[in-house]
Amino acid sequence: MAEISFDGRVAIVTGAGGGLGRTYALELARRGAQVVVNDLGGSVDGQGGSDAAAQKVVDEIKTAGGDAVPNYDSVSTPEGGESIVKTAVDAFGKVDIVINNAGILRDKSFAKLAWEDLDAVLDVHLKGAFYVSQPAFRIMKDNGYGRFVFTASNAGVFGNFGQTNYGAAKMGLVGLSNVIAIEGEKAGIKSNVVCPVAATRMTMELLGDFAEKLQPESVTPLVTFLASENCDVTHEIFSAAGGRYARIFVGLAPGWYGGKDHTPTAEDVLDNLSQIEKQDGYIVPTSITDEIGSLAGVLGG
Template identity: 50%
Template sequence: MTISFKNKVAIITGAGNGLGRAHALELAKRGAKVVVNDLGGARDGSGHSSQASEDVVALIKANGGEAISHGANVANFDEVQDMVDTAIARWGRIDVLINNAGILRDKSFSKMSLDDFKLVMDVHVMGSVNCTKAVWDIMKEQNYGRVVMTTSSSGMYGNFGQSNYGAAKMALIGLMNTLVLEGAKNNIRINAIAPTAGTRMTEDLMPEQIAQILSPEAVTAGLLTLCDDDAPNRTILCAGAGGYATANMFETEGVFLAIDEQSPEAVRAKWLEVTNQDKQAALDAGVKQSEKFVKKAMAAL
């Protein structure tokens, strides 16, 4: 079955280059009306220019598609709101939001300034929050919405020199997990893509030959499965160089200690049981952890 976005309106942030550009072009190719958002800044977030986003729009139109550009800084809610208002005025709805915009300011934690940490958090986390907030009520009223967060292996597993970037990318998983619960009754599905691609964000981090293998288009092939009518929900899809996998969080079954046993020494003594993965399970809400522990306590009474 062909995945189609005919009559859908999609906003892609950071779509002037790299992954966002690939996402925008393929969504348009498959019928979506596209808002190509890009501040047009450098990799570290400095500067701005509309040229890159306008070039993408021109290419989409040359191929027979519909698109507009918007230079909103995703970290500024008023600018994001203007972008959403512009899309609604033009097409009347917003079906898909791809939170892709991001910057890098890599340094080891000891050498990193707090300003560099905060700016990366503002763009990645608050940028995604701002864009999602601006479309949320629209999607609720439509009873339809697809949102994709862009996470990273740097957040899920760590990467030297990326404490700011990793913290931001993991925060988006927490945002996704709660929005999944809040959007379910209105057919709003939230997923995350963890990409590995050769773009200007990674151009000095890998050899050119490797960068060519890690094409943005390979990531886009996975991303589009996260935002169509039949999209999953609460999925972290990892994609790169033609490889596709999912990442998941599990919690072990754990142990119960009676009140008179609850000491750090007792927890340490039971460590093999605490960490035993034989009965680990994914929890679909934070309250499920509380329920599990309370059931253990009640069973022991």
């Protein structure tokens, strides 16, 4: 079995002061990566801040013989993103890996959602991932190598009551990763998404008794693989929970087509809904070109 090593690699893990991010930072460092441990050190809803969380993880890595530096910036501003990447370059000379993991919750049912709770969640999860990833992407492109892991959620991919802001931000990350995978392909950059389920301070109350089966460390192997040189996979989404790893995908089914001489109506959609919704024979497009190709097969030309 090939051993996965991070010798010579520089990784940024955002929100690595606790929960899932801490486990990623510890594991990458244990396998030889030089790691920037970023964490604002705030509460689950994004209030406050402290250097203690990131520093503690850096201390843990160093005690175990690894190499890491802390960064306490918020991912949620362009300046914060630039500064996090600069920390990697100043300390270790480059950046090879970005694990976008920082996150907060401001759960409210849609009818009660306040705009400040929308902004706060979009700023950290979605815009934060842009702010950290763009300066890192530029460096990776110049170096001809890179790995991105974005952290989405089943709340966005599948839906969950009370999480419109969070679910929309998380699905936004799927779009970001898909396009980075396409734009980074020629430069050896791979980009993938993880949807974890794990017992952390964010989920403790939700998971109840199931929590003991869902340790954050059981998500870490998948993220470690996706961040590694051994990862040839790109443009994909994975569920990782309790040691079960599974692909999640967006498929395009064959659908229904009334023929070139037929002008379709809403009644056609109603009458043919079962064929339109049929999942047999789907493809998993890796760009809009694949969809156009499939369409050309149906429409001709």
